[in-house]
Amino acid sequence: MIAIKNILVLNNFEEPQKCKKSDILIENNIITKICDAGQLKTPEGAIVIDGTKKAIMPGLINTHSHIPMTIFRGVADDLPLMDWLGNHIWPLEAKLDEEIIYAGTMLGCMEMIKTGTVAFNDMYFFTDSIIKAVETANMRCTLSYGLIDLCNEEKRQTEVKAQKDVLNSLEKAHNKNGLINAAVGPHAPYTCSADLLQHAHELAKEHNIPMNIHMNETEDEIRQIKEKTGLRPFEFLNSLGVFDDINVVAAHCVHLSDNEINILKEKNIYVSHNPLSNLKLGSGIAPIPTYLKDNINVTLGTDGCASNNNLNLFESIKACATVHKGVQQDSTVVKVSEVLNMATKNASKALNYNSGEIKEGMWADLVILDLKNPTLIPNKNIISHLAYSFNGVVETVIINGKIVLENGKMTTMDEDKVYEKAEEAYLNLVN
Ligand SMILES: C[C@H]1O[C@@H](n2cnc3c(O)ncnc32)[C@H](O)[C@@H]1O
Numbered sequence: 001m002i003a004i005k006n007i008l009v010l011n012n013f014e015e016p017q018k019c020k021k022s023d024i025l026i027e028n029n030i031i032t033k034i035c036d037a038g039q040l041k042t043p044e045g046a047i048v049i050d051g052t053k054k055a056i057m058p059g060l061i062n063t064h065s066h067i068p069m070t071i072f073r074g075v076a077d078d079l080p081l082m083d084w085l086g087n088h089i090w091p092l093e094a095k096l097d098e099e100i101i102y103a104g105t106m107l108g109c110m111e112m113i114k115t116g117t118v119a120f121n122d123m124y125f126f127t128d129s130i131i132k133a134v135e136t137a138n139m140r141c142t143l144s145y146g147l148i149d150l151c152n153e154e155k156r157q158t159e160v161k162a163q164k165d166v167l168n169s170l171e172k173a174h175n176k177n178g179l180i181n182a183a184v185g186p187h188a189p190y191t192c193s194a195d196l197l198q199h200a201h202e203l204a205k206e207h208n209i210p211m212n213i214h215m216n217e218t219e220d221e222i223r224q225i226k227e228k229t230g231l232r233p234f235e236f237l238n239s240l241g242v243f244d245d246i247n248v249v250a251a252h253c254v255h256l257s258d259n260e261i262n263i264l265k266e267k268n269i270y271v272s273h274n275p276l277s278n279l280k281l282g283s284g285i286a287p288i289p290t291y292l293k294d295n296i297n298v299t300l301g302t303d304g305c306a307s308n309n310n311l312n313l314f315e316s317i318k319a320c321a322t323v324h325k326g327v328q329q330d331s332t333v334v335k336v337s338e339v340l341n342m343a344t345k346n347a348s349k350a351l352n353y354n355s356g357e358i359k360e361g362m363w364a365d366l367v368i369l370d371l372k373n374p375t376l377i378p379n380k381n382i383i384s385h386l387a388y389s390f391n392g393v394v395e396t397v398i399i400n401g402k403i404v405l406e407n408g409k410m411t412t413m414d415e416d417k418v419y420e421k422a423e424e425a426y427l428n429l430v431n
């Protein structure tokens, strides 16, 4: 049990004036009580956190990452997507092994936790190593294996077999404490055959799990699909039935026609907006204000550390809250509450979680901020600061009712060892 006393609860992004100091009780992995400050009787044996001069917010949820790619930080800067992937990232990924993946995932979990992220939706390879690291870190996640067949029948068969093993591992991991969840991850329309996309869709439906896919990131890939199929990517996948009856998290969604935006609406597709990756790779800027007007579900992601180059979701929040104002020359678009909801409750809905808000009965996935932080002062407008000024350095993080970061220190891992292993992994990757 954890009792948090006299803390400012940031549970209403729309009406910041209604946020007040309260006491919170966590039992097992659930928030069981929220009451006025001073009203909670501390249960015997509870860990007590004094929340004076602190605030608590829902933990952030990153809906698009490639967590082991922390090891790729800085390896291929200032290149466009296809050159970056084909000539730099994929050749290096051919050298990956279980140790590199484990080291990269440990570093990624540490970075996310220290910057207030409690859960992430990931697509990568070597899923067993990722599971091992995430279990050590005690993070919540939805993991998918990146399916790529480049329209080659032999490769498709290997991918289908690998996918089966991955789902078995993920099911076992999920059964331990529910922290690890499965998704299917066809990489993108330009790397997957129609058969592979349909196979992934069938699996998602059969297992009642989401699909995680890169969509319409660049004009170049859209041209490729149009040449091959006569249709734009969303139209092509829709014609295959790939969006039917499942939750789809579509990363990027930078360049969409009006008809494709209608497909987003009709099929209730969740957009994972990755503004910093799109800016760095020169891909473009997604029309988020249009999506918001159309009531499309928008969430936020970082993408991997070779295109961002960090996993601090507060940076993506600020980018999202500012870049669209500049592009549209309209400072009223993408409001603070909208962008904070993207990183919390919208993401929770996309991934079928019970978090993203601070309410009785919800999972205890929470982040405590020390208000004695220069980027949060004056302490008056904290919710505005979360979007525009906060540097992301959080004090305490609770995931599934367990304290994983305490006064800025990881409780689940030896930080120096993680840094050392990540340096070693980098050398093994590039040499
Ligand atoms: C899982 C595979 O996805 C690759 N990847 C990482 N970031 C991106 C991106 O922005 N667009 C397309 N593909 C991406 C990663 O390197 C793996 O190969």
Ligand SMILES: [Zn+2]
Pocket (backbone or CB within 6 Å): 064, 065, 066, 214, 251, 303, 304
């Ligand atoms: Zn990506």
